[in-house]
Amino acid sequence: MEGKIVKLTGGFYYVYSDGKVYETRARGNFRHKDTKPVVGDIVEFKYEEDKLGYIEKVYPRTNILIRPSVANVDQVLIVIPIKDPKYNLNLVDRMIIAYENKVDIFIVINKYDLDESEAKKLMYLYKNAGFETFMVSNKDEKSLESLREHVEGKTTALSGVSAAGKSTIASYILGREVLVGGISEKTRRGKHTTRHVELLFGENDTYLFDTPGFSSMDLSIDSDRLQEQFREFKNFRSNCRFNNCNHINEPHCAVKEAVESGEVEETRYKNYVSIFNDLKEKGKY
Numbered sequence: 001m002e003g004k005i006v007k008l009t010g011g012f013y014y015v016y017s018d019g020k021v022y023e024t025r026a027r028g029n030f031r032h033k034d035t036k037p038v039v040g041d042i043v044e045f046k047y048e049e050d051k052l053g054y055i056e057k058v059y060p061r062t063n064i065l066i067r068p069s070v071a072n073v074d075q076v077l078i079v080i081p082i083k084d085p086k087y088n089l090n091l092v093d094r095m096i097i098a099y100e101n102k103v104d105i106f107i108v109i110n111k112y113d114l115d116e117s118e119a120k121k122l123m124y125l126y127k128n129a130g131f132e133t134f135m136v137s138n139k140d141e142k143s144l145e146s147l148r149e150h151v152e153g154k155t156t157a158l159s160g161v162s163a164a165g166k167s168t169i170a171s172y173i174l175g176r177e178v179l180v181g182g183i184s185e186k187t188r189r190g191k192h193t194t195r196h197v198e199l200l201f202g203e204n205d206t207y208l209f210d211t212p213g214f215s216s217m218d219l220s221i222d223s224d225r226l227q228e229q230f231r232e233f234k235n236f237r238s239n240c241r242f243n244n245c246n247h248i249n250e251p252h253c254a255v256k257e258a259v260e261s262g263e264v265e266e267t268r269y270k271n272y273v274s275i276f277n278d279l280k281e282k283g284k285y
């Protein structure tokens with residue numbers, strides 16, 4: 001049978017096929033990490049009444065992300081909370097690096113009700129960097145409505161730290177409370193955390209990956225290629241004196257000049273330098 005993996009928890013893959021969800025395991029032939037099935041995969045599986053199913057094959061993917069670990073995604077919403085918890089732009093830029101050139105990226109500044117002027121600052125920062133950026137709050141239905149239009153008919157992954165508001169946004173877009181393990185997140189004791197990646201079905205071919213948050217992001221990318229993941233550098237790179245310029249200490253660097261003139265956001269450039277040095281130090285890539 002053919003189906004789509006909609007949830008992975010405790011080593012079990014839940015596969016949706018023809019109106020039903022089947023509990024399955026992955027066969028031993030998926031030993032290598034990069035061939036292991038992930039949520040969003042289209043798979044071939046075997047199932048017999050009253051028995052555990054088995055995934056036998058993963059169909060080719062249009063793309064795959066590492067954090068969150070999902071496949072066949074049209075776009076990612078990076079959800080940045082303005083407060084509670086306060087945003088970390090180094091982590092945000094690491095997320096962008098991980099997704100850039102793989103999927104469309106939207107930046108969502110969330111909880112703007114908690115500090116509107118700060119939220120506006122962030123919104124302009126990412127707009128200037130070349131991203132489609134939204135400023136939303138669950139206290140402002142209209143703001144979420146404009147976001148809904150951008151996810152309708154698409155498969156979208158929600159990414160961001162824990163408590164950024166991903167599940168809240170998912171609930172609004174889907175028009176129902178997002179459930180975790182069969183019970184409402186809201187009635188769970190303790191924190192409202194999403195513990196696993198889950199593909200949620202909406203109307204009109206809308207799919208959302210709700211994901212747990214993460215607080216760090218290791219990148220496996222060559223430091224010399226990092227600049228390719230900063231879209232706003234593209235307009236300037238070709239004007240650097242050296243065509244292998246990394247825009248760090250080289251003379252006559254057009255990217256650094258663009259930072260001076262304000263055409264490239266200083267925050268983005270600083271994170272670029274810090275992540276570049278970090279990758280260089282690790283040196284293993």
Ligand SMILES: Nc1nc2c(ncn2[C@@H]2O[C@H](COP(=O)(O)OP(=O)(O)O)[C@@H](O)[C@H]2O)c(=O)[nH]1
Nearest residue numbers: 110111137138139162163164165166167168192
């Ligand atoms: N003030 C405010 N709180 C929000 C907003 N969106 C979500 N929250 C709260 O932030 C907390 C975490 O939200 P949740 O959706 O579970 O975050 P997730 O971990 O990213 O899924 C919850 O207590 C929400 O009620 C918002 O726009 N404004």
Ligand SMILES: [Mg+2]
Nearest residue numbers: 166167193194
């Ligand atoms: Mg959640």
Ligand SMILES: [Zn+2]
Nearest residue numbers: 240245247253
């Ligand atoms: Zn340069």
